[in-house]
Amino acid sequence: MHAAPEGPVGTFITEQVLPFWDELNEFPLVRSHMRFVLSQLERRGFSVTGFRNIGRVFMHSNRVAGGSFGRLTTLVSDQAAEAAESKWLSRQYFTAAGLPVPTGELFTRDQYDDAARYASSATVPLVLKSDHARHAQGMTFGITGAESFQQPWEAAVHAGQEHAHSEGEVLLEEFLEALTVRFFIIGSAPRAATVRVPLFVVGDGRRSIRALLQASFDHRRRNRALELSIPEITEELVEGADLNAVPARDELRILSRAPAVLRGALPVDVTETISQDLTQLAVDAAAAIPGLTVTAVDVLTPDLDSADEAVVLDVDPRASLRMHRYPAVGTRRLLPGAIADQIRLRARFADRPRETGLLDWDEPE
Template identity: 30%
Template sequence: MTDASGADLNTGPAMNPHVTEFLRSFGRETPVDFGGRRADSPSALLSGAARRNKFRLSKVQNNHYVITGGRRVIGGFAVHLTSLPSAEALRASMSLPLAKRHLQLEGLPVPPGAHFDVDHLEKAIAHFKGLTKAAVVKPAASTHGAGSTTGITTEREFRDAWTAAASARRSDADADQRLIVEDHVEGLDVRAFVVGENVVAANARVPLFCIGDGSRTLREQVEEVSARRSAHPLFGKFDHDAWGYAIETGLPLDSRTEKDRVYQLSPGINMRAGGVTVDVTDHMGSALKDLAVAATWAIPGCKAAAVDLLLPDISSVEGATILDVDVQAGFATHHYPWIGSRRQVADALIKKMHENSRG
């Protein structure tokens, strides 16, 4: 028996098979223990990296900083936006249709889709009814990935998704206010952070989960995972009721877990809704890393960006789809992963600014 979202009411939500396979291989490590410390802000991470590289920081206003070395300006940053991207790259990060157009011109794989003004709902529904696959609806520009709904198969779901996407649009004057309708593509969601010619960090973004050990009850395993998440420097900032989610989706909390079964404990991958990350920097195939770099370079003047990918296989470029290239994406998750190695993205950004300043 399933509900309208496709969740199995007796055994819990059906996880994306690509995610399940990935977690069985890479999700068994114990989450990183940060010793109770809290996460540094993006500004603090960049400031620390600048000082480690012997550069001087000057605060201009609020969170805006200028970095100098001797008499030369190295660069600057405001929160996690640095001086590395061009004006065109910044425009593309505020308009997904523009970013996709740049990618398409380079022959790079993007999901089929169309964009619509927010008051053209009926036109968008007509487009949706012509699709042969489930749909995704999302804003052309949003904050923290809000407002995206996947796996839409009915008109009612589409209308609800349209309302959610419209409400999540960025309010910036230069943000694209349109909504996107795309074919739903299944895969593992990976964010690769590219600086210059290299992927300096990559995270698989997954729902909160546990893997059954065959001896404890699910309640016991959920309790352990929830405690670890609450203590995490970054994810612990965002409350998530894993018990409530398990009950809501019909998971048998008081039954012994099935050995090696992956249990989904959050509705999605967004860390504000319970999602976590697994560092995959050393597991990505070289062709996939080349694809991420090519996506960054497809945006004129883009010297550093987060590239969002959907992957059937973490080691192969076959079937890979590029979702977005974002120069405003946060990088703190790479410094504070749930599982795997910490990656010093801030240092890579500072060193790239210095390299550019030398011509």
């Protein structure tokens, strides 16, 4: 199922991506999320000790001041980390806080018949996804009934089972014609907002979709972060579209619904232009889960100027800063220093829980 070009995604591509296509941001070199964060900690007087297969410990003034395992730091509580592992559990927190979420149901891997009946009775298209998988793995869009349901179901179950904390639970939820916006929240402050534009091509009347995709991917290589994420061109990538089809000249073809960069989505920075009420929705979502000091928040909205029909999808405290620092279009956002400041603030006041105060430093990256 593909969006009509006049829908929110098609309109955004036409107005906010294609005019800048020939001048995609050039970033010949990239650094990893944690390499940036660690360098900022060192600038603030921390020393970092790594332990293989365990993580890192952050020391400050000869005291343990925090640590990390992968991109997950001690700024995130155990409760928050557990809640973020499950989309369904996260949404219980959002709902309790009065925030809008997609309509849907959770099924265990043994409830195939119940899920098929739910899909058959739905009056709107659905999205089928693993409750635990990331990067849109095992996700199928546009489910309209129980026909051809088994293969997507098995893909979602399998994707979930790859996750250490999953038993293969699957979500079926309403498909919304909307833009996927990823916010990055540090402390209680929104630091970046990025639209993840799903895979698309524009026809020239001569080349096939496969050839157009290859040309698109070649063009993206000017941005090293995008180059590292270029996927293999397969029918699965384009959700069953005919790779040999030749789109008409100037015809926009949206080939996927997956908003994952690893599946060809383009990150476009909208931090300065997105509405305040959408930003506040993301801030409220992060605040709804106790101890979620640093996290990405994904929001679906048909309109960047309003939160009227927006819903909160999920949170990800393990999310990389890469798409915000190396966007395809728009301004790069420098965020690791703000994370390091939160760690230093935590270290400074850890033994004085009743003492409050503001940061008295403002170091540039």
